[in-house]
Amino acid sequence: MDFNKYISQKTKSIEISTIRHFFNIVKEVEDVISLCIGEPDFTTPAHINQGAIQALRNGKTYYTPNAGLFELREEISRYLKRRYQLTYDAESEIIVTIGASQAIDLAIRTLIDPGDEVLIPQPSFVSYSPCTILAGGRPVYVPTYPEDDFILRPNILEKYINERSKLLILPYPNNPTGAVMTQDQLNKIATVVTKNDLLVLSDEIYSELIYGTKHTAFARIQEMRNRTITINGFSKSYAMTGWRLGYIAAPKELTGQMLKIHQYNVTCAATMGQFAAIKAMKNGDKDIADMREEYDRRRMFILKSLREMGFKCFEPKGAFYVFPSIENTGISSEDFAKRLLWEGKVAVVPGNAFGKNGEGFVRMAYATSMDNLEESMKRIKAFMSKL
Numbered sequence: 001m002d003f004n005k006y007i008s009q010k011t012k013s014i015e016i017s018t019i020r021h022f023f024n025i026v027k028e029v030e031d032v033i034s035l036c037i038g039e040p041d042f043t044t045p046a047h048i049n050q051g052a053i054q055a056l057r058n059g060k061t062y063y064t065p066n067a068g069l070f071e072l073r074e075e076i077s078r079y080l081k082r083r084y085q086l087t088y089d090a091e092s093e094i095i096v097t098i099g100a101s102q103a104i105d106l107a108i109r110t111l112i113d114p115g116d117e118v119l120i121p122q123p124s125f126v127s128y129s130p131c132t133i134l135a136g137g138r139p140v141y142v143p144t145y146p147e148d149d150f151i152l153r154p155n156i157l158e159k160y161i162n163e164r165s166k167l168l169i170l171p172y173p174n175n176p177t178g179a180v181m182t183q184d185q186l187n188k189i190a191t192v193v194t195k196n197d198l199l200v201l202s203d204e205i206y207s208e209l210i211y212g213t214k215h216t217a218f219a220r221i222q223e224m225r226n227r228t229i230t231i232n233g234f235s236k237s238y239a240m241t242g243w244r245l246g247y248i249a250a251p252k253e254l255t256g257q258m259l260k261i262h263q264y265n266v267t268c269a270a271t272m273g274q275f276a277a278i279k280a281m282k283n284g285d286k287d288i289a290d291m292r293e294e295y296d297r298r299r300m301f302i303l304k305s306l307r308e309m310g311f312k313c314f315e316p317k318g319a320f321y322v323f324p325s326i327e328n329t330g331i332s333s334e335d336f337a338k339r340l341l342w343e344g345k346v347a348v349v350p351g352n353a354f355g356k357n358g359e360g361f362v363r364m365a366y367a368t369s370m371d372n373l374e375e376s377m378k379r380i381k382a383f384m385s386k387l
Contacts, residue, residue: 014134017353019037037365047283055276066268067095068268077094099235099245108131116164119157121142122356123174123177123323145357152170167200170202178323186221200228204232205236209292217230225251231246240280298368311324333358346376346383
């Protein structure tokens with residue numbers, strides 16, 4: 001039977017993530033240290049787990065409202081207010097999602113019609129482009145450069161805007177580069193957004209993992225609240241990747257439409273997980289601070305180690321990735337990653353997985369133990385000496 005003729009062209013046009021491809025190859029290599037996956041090596045704090053355990057013991061295994069438990073939405077509203085000075089109504093402007101990934105897909109599908117263009121800075125997270133294509137839109141890639149600290153420049157952004165442009169993805173702190181944008185830099189992007197009547201999807205999943213400065217939420221920029229869909233979640237900041245919990249905060253005129261897709265697509269996020277998330281929001285600030293301090297220690301170690309080996313490496317200010325240049329090796333990002341895996345027994349992600357502008361770089365996640373990082377740096381140094 002020819003199944004190919006039944007599969008939609010949109011589905012055929014997207015590829016499996018290169019990150020997952022390398023993650024799967026790692027399983028074939030003995031004694032490998034993986035710096036591939038952006039997943040905290042910490043376990044979920046016990047008091048957060050207890051929220052789900054207690055919910056199960058109390059028989060709270062029913063559906064919640066489509067938008068999520070009202071108590072959780074209230075906690076999210078309070079969190080956004082005290083951490084980022086954002087005000088959202090818990091009843092009508094917040095939706096609890098199946099991770100930030102579903103939130104991204106939900107927002108794009110709600111906004112994009114066939115032919116609409118979505119502006120995507122690159123290098124950036126792998127999901128934005130496939131979600132755009134599956135919604136019938138056209139991804140337009142806006143380059144960022146190491147000499148600009150990988151921030152989005154307004155003059156470059158304007159070159160890619162036309163009458164079909166509808167949505168700008170703003171992925172800061174950035175995966176894979178670790179770049180962070182200041183309030184002044186965001187103000188300049190806001191001017192372009194207003195001038196060209198764009199909406200913005202601000203993916204702030206790494207907002208709690210910033211070093212030496214503070215996160216500025218894009219919706220806080222003057223006149224941007226009504227133009228911004230803020231995406232965030234629990235995976236990175238609370239070490240809750242497997243719980244699959246995220247959320248959207250946006251004007252009610254937008255969340256009201258998103259909720260229609262959300263209810264038919266997933267109904268609601270898992271109930272016991274939502275009770276765990278309430279515990280995280282209420283009592284998790286110290287957990288975040290402790291993990292951030294440890295990530296910072298690892299960040300400075302891996303940055304210093306790579307520079308001592310001769311890598312050109314931009315200092316990441318957020319998330320838990322470094323993005324060193326490997327251009328001086330004379331081989332492609334993918335070849336470098338493959339050789340390092342098989343010859344050096346260290347797994348990294350080739351930069352071109354994050355778009356054409358990522359070629360010449362590799363991503364290394366320092367969301368692993370110091371023992372692993374120290375050993376991986378030794379192995380990379382030995383590999384480089386033979387390359």
